[in-house]
Amino acid sequence: MSGQSTYVPKNALAKWLEARLPIGGLVHSSFIAYPTPRNLNYMWTFGGILSFMLVAQILTGIVLAMHYTPESTLAFNSVEHIMRDVNAGWLLRYLHLNGASMFFAAAYIHTARGLYYGSYKAPREVLWLLGIIILLLMMATAFMGYVLPWGQMSFWGATVITNLFSAIPIVGDTIVTYLWGGYAVGNPTLNRFYSLHYLLPFVIAGVVALHVWALHVAGQNNPTGIDVKSSKDTVPFTPYATVKDTLGLIVFLLVYCWFVFYEPNILGDADNYIPANPLQTPPHIVPEWYFLPFYAILRSMPDIFFIPAKLAGVMAMFGAILMLALVPWLDTSKVRSARFRPLYRPFFWVLILVCIGLGYIGAKEVTPGRIVVGQILTAYYYVHFLIILPLLGLIETPNPLPNSISESVLGGNATAMPAGAHAAPERKG
Amino acid sequence: MKRLRLLLAAVAALGCAVSFTAFAQEEGATFVPKIPERQSWSFAGPFGIYDTAQLQRGYKIYREVCSNCHSMEDMHFRNLADPGGPEFTEGQVQALAAEFKVTDGPDDNGKMFKRPGRPADPFPKPFPNVQMAKLANGGGVPPDMSVLAKARSYEPYDWFPADVGYAIWSMLTQYQTQGPDYISALLQGYTKPPPDFKIEPGQNYNEVFAAGNGIIAMPPPLQDGVVEYPKGPDGKPVVPETVQQYSRDVAAFLMWVAEPKLDQRKQNGLEVMIFLLVAAGLMYFVKKKVWAAVHA
Numbered sequence: 196m197s198g199q200s201t202y203v204p205k206n207a208l209a210k211w212l213e214a215r216l217p218i219g220g221l222v223h224s225s226f227i228a229y230p231t232p233r234n235l236n237y238m239w240t241f242g243g244i245l246s247f248m249l250v251a252q253i254l255t256g257i258v259l260a261m262h263y264t265p266e267s268t269l270a271f272n273s274v275e276h277i278m279r280d281v282n283a284g285w286l287l288r289y290l291h292l293n294g295a296s297m298f299f300a301a302a303y304i305h306t307a308r309g310l311y312y313g314s315y316k317a318p319r320e321v322l323w324l325l326g327i328i329i330l331l332l333m334m335a336t337a338f339m340g341y342v343l344p345w346g347q348m349s350f351w352g353a354t355v356i357t358n359l360f361s362a363i364p365i366v367g368d369t370i371v372t373y374l375w376g377g378y379a380v381g382n383p384t385l386n387r388f389y390s391l392h393y394l395l396p397f398v399i400a401g402v403v404a405l406h407v408w409a410l411h412v413a414g415q416n417n418p419t420g421i422d423v424k425s426s427k428d429t430v431p432f433t434p435y436a437t438v439k440d441t442l443g444l445i446v447f448l449l450v451y452c453w454f455v456f457y458e459p460n461i462l463g464d465a466d467n468y469i470p471a472n473p474l475q476t477p478p479h480i481v482p483e484w485y486f487l488p489f490y491a492i493l494r495s496m497p498d499i500f501f502i503p504a505k506l507a508g509v510m511a512m513f514g515a516i517l518m519l520a521l522v523p524w525l526d527t528s529k530v531r532s533a534r535f536r537p538l539y540r541p542f543f544w545v546l547i548l549v550c551i552g553l554g555y556i557g558a559k560e561v562t563p564g565r566i567v568v569g570q571i572l573t574a575y576y577y578v579h580f581l582i583i584l585p586l587l588g589l590i591e592t593p594n595p596l597p598n599s600i601s602e603s604v605l606g607g608n609a610t611a612m613p614a615g616a617h618a619a620p621e622r623k624g
Numbered sequence: 625m626k627r628l629r630l631l632l633a634a635v636a637a638l639g640c641a642v643s644f645t646a647f648a649q650e651e652g653a654t655f656v657p658k659i660p661e662r663q664s665w666s667f668a669g670p671f672g673i674y675d676t677a678q679l680q681r682g683y684k685i686y687r688e689v690c691s692n693c694h695s696m697e698d699m700h701f702r703n704l705a706d707p708g709g710p711e712f713t714e715g716q717v718q719a720l721a722a723e724f725k726v727t728d729g730p731d732d733n734g735k736m737f738k739r740p741g742r743p744a745d746p747f748p749k750p751f752p753n754v755q756m757a758k759l760a761n762g763g764g765v766p767p768d769m770s771v772l773a774k775a776r777s778y779e780p781y782d783w784f785p786a787d788v789g790y791a792i793w794s795m796l797t798q799y800q801t802q803g804p805d806y807i808s809a810l811l812q813g814y815t816k817p818p819p820d821f822k823i824e825p826g827q828n829y830n831e832v833f834a835a836g837n838g839i840i841a842m843p844p845p846l847q848d849g850v851v852e853y854p855k856g857p858d859g860k861p862v863v864p865e866t867v868q869q870y871s872r873d874v875a876a877f878l879m880w881v882a883e884p885k886l887d888q889r890k891q892n893g894l895e896v897m898i899f900l901l902v903a904a905g906l907m908y909f910v911k912k913k914v915w916a917a918v919h920a
Contacts, residue, residue, distance in 0.1 A: 233918055272697070275698040275771065276698075278885070279703070279885075285885040285888075286889070286892070430918055434914050435915065435918065438907065438910050438911045438914050439911055439915070441907055442907040442908060442910075445900055445903050445904045445907055446904055448900055449900050452896050452897060453897075455893075456889055456893025456894075456896060456897070457670055457798045457800075457890070457893055458799075458800050459889075461794065461795055461798075461799075461800060465774065465775055465776060465777035468771040468775035468882070470768075478835070555784070559782075559787075560782075
């Protein structure tokens with residue numbers, strides 16, 4: 196798949212460098228000559244979009260860190276200082292704030308695409324697991340970042356979530372004390388969250404490098420889910436994927452900028468513009484939207500035999516992500532793409548609806564009726580992964596697969612492609 | 625048989641009594657707040673900007689009424705001259721700042737001293753500390769007004785699917801003015817309490833104040849005619865000196881205080897959106913041309 200480096204250094208300096216550090220060849224084989232399946236749809240542009248968002252968050256974050264004060268009596272006002280007195284400070288903060296939401300939106304679409312087209316199946320299990328690790332790191336980073344403005348929801352969100360770790364038997368209380376740096380959420384908590392919020396994005400960048408490496412070893416999946424069989428099935432990354440990814444990114448930026456410039460606070464909670472007050476609990480503590488399904492799972496667990504509801508909730512919440520990590524081994528079907536799986540396809544969409552439903556329950560105040568709905572949806576989430584997914588592979592008759600990607604694109608007339616199309620694509624456009 | 629009937633009657637009576645008391649308790653305990661109405665504001669929507677004259681009137685209300693109890697610690701007098709704000713002239717700002725006494729120092733003798741405010745000063749706080757604020761306000765702390773208009777919101781629907789529909793509709797119509805809607809409704813929300821509503825002395829009833837279940841520490845701050853507005857050539861105020869008008873003007877002012885860069889944000893937004901739309905259009909045709917050979 197990869198490694199077909201056709202890179203030829205063009206001048207003496209490049210030749211000299213290539214003999215000592217073949218970085219030119221690496222870039223050439225990864226982003227120029229790299230063969231991508233010719234049938235990728237726009238769902239495949241989210242990998243590039245996510246890379247862009249990571250860089251955007253790091254850049255805006257580094258500049259914000261130059262003006263922010265991580266001290267519990269000053270943090271809230273230092274954010275307002277950024278909003279008012281730092282040049283383009285309002286823009287940086289709104290980009291960063293809404294950037295987190297857009298990052299998660301893209302990550303969830305990217306993950307759902309993987310689930311739909313079976314991108315987690317052999318030989319891409321490690322690629323998938325690295326993606327789940329990135330998702331977990333993103334969650335930790337976003338959670339700690341949300342604490343930094345030190346508003347009411349920052350403070351009480353931190354209190355609720357850190358308290359969850361006290362549910363762990365024996366070591367729970369010790370862990371919570373270390374998270375807090377004391378016996379309650381306070382200035383030491385803010386300090387360590389700030390430090391970790393600055394550190395984790397670079398850890399994410401490292402795991403992203405591994406994710407991309409694993410991708411370039413296994414090659415990209417594609418909407419048919421069948422393997423690339425010949426060079427007719429692929430086109431070079433540049434210019435084909437590059438222009439398509441750029442178009443996808445620009446459309447994504449239109450949505451991002453809609454939020455940043457016209458409704459920068461609509462995705463947030465108004466209560467976070469109230470400075471943190473340890474003596475006054477807000478009537479309704481909710482996390483940001485991207486955590487709502489997990490929050491619903493957390494809240495919906497009852498006492499189970501000897502396991503208290505709190506521990507059960509924490510286990511169910513982390514278990515929900517564990518389910519995603521186990522998908523490569525829970526799915527027994529040999530066929531990757533849902534396009535050829537008539538039974539899996541409806542169940543996939545039901546799962547998406549269940550996740551949205553969980554998000555809704557997570558956003559609302561608890562009522563007896565909503566608890567029951569949350570429990571049913573949580574149960575279904577687990578049933579999907581633990582029962583439906585393994586069973587479907589055994590009972591489902593997949594639709595016939597096309598012989599090759601090029602056949603599926605060109606309707607069996609694979610010779611219709613002009614010979615020049617992939618022989619010398621770099622000279623085109 | 626007779627015994628059974630009696631038993632049934634007793635059960636029914638008990639059921640009625642229980643449900644009635646439950647109902648009665650609910651009636652007594654739950655205060656149903658009035659939901660603020662969505663109002664039209666000059667600064668709403670993609671092209672909306674602040675109304676300078678309205679912000680100047682709003683500042684007058686803050687100065688004469690709110691500032692007696694409410695701080696505004698993220699604002700400086702100089703901000704009153706900022707573009708996209710009340711846009712007072714520099715001379716006016718100097719005069720407005722000088723109306724306040726600010727604490728400065730220590731001087732060469734190590735003493736703090738009072739002097740008239742200057743444009744570079746932040747707005748002074750009405751109370752030196754929270755304890756003093758509580759003492760002066762019957763135990764309540766008047767909230768700081770720097771970001772108050774972004775810190776207040778309300779949800780008009782709590783039933784599916786109206787709540788989801790409302791959220792999506794708000795997102796599509798760029799509804800970002802819950803704060804001023806709420807503030808202006810609250811200032812007009814000092815109505816007569818329902819007959820069975822209990823109010824202690826020193827408390828006030830407000831039909832909008834959900835956070836306190838209808839009971840608010842702040843007494844009605846505005847009355848008709850309490851703040852004098854600029855007069856037109858005919859000697860009459862340009863806008864009516866009513867609680868309704870005051871509420872709207874001060875709510876608009878507080879929105880500017882909370883979001884002073886709104887005008888600039890929307891102007892930049894328009895430029896960015898046009899740029900991205902053009903870029904998307906160009907990229908669409910580039911992509912089409914590049915891929916033409918493959919799709920053939």
